[in-house]
Amino acid sequence: MNIALDFACEGEKSGEVPVGAIVEFDGKIIGKGYNCPVSTSDPTAHAEIIAIREAGEHFENYRLTGSVLYVTLEPCIMCYSAAVHARIKKIYYGADDPKGGVFSTGAFEKIQQIFNHNIEIESGLLASESSELLKTFFKNKR
DSSP states (O other): OOHHHHHHHHOOOOOOOEEEEEEEEEEEEEEEOOOOOOHHTOOOOEEEEEEEEHHHHHHHHHOTTTOOEEEEEOOOOOHHHHHHTTSSEEEEEEEEETTTTTTTTSSHHHHHGGGGSSOOEEEEETTTHHHHHHHHHHHOOO
């Protein structure tokens, strides 16, 4: 998760909301990314999507079975859905996102039955560091 935090800081340097993600398989990072929808003019350019795309290129396959996603902020519905389609095994995330997170908003309870793949979830990993990075970013923006 420390590496995902490093990527979040990279995004912040670019003026993006500081969220970072990595995809790990067998102890090796196979995908990494940070939020960059502003600089790429791409609303799907969330950290998780960038990391999943890179991991798919690594495997030359859209299935990432057995991979683990680490992300500094709770995934949104789009990013969670991408992880399901990629067959990510587990997601670790840092800070909760009560405004847009798939779990904190209650969205997951409404949509979980449509998915045919279950992902293990563990929240709170370096949550205070992830949250502080985001709070500082938005405070400085105002």
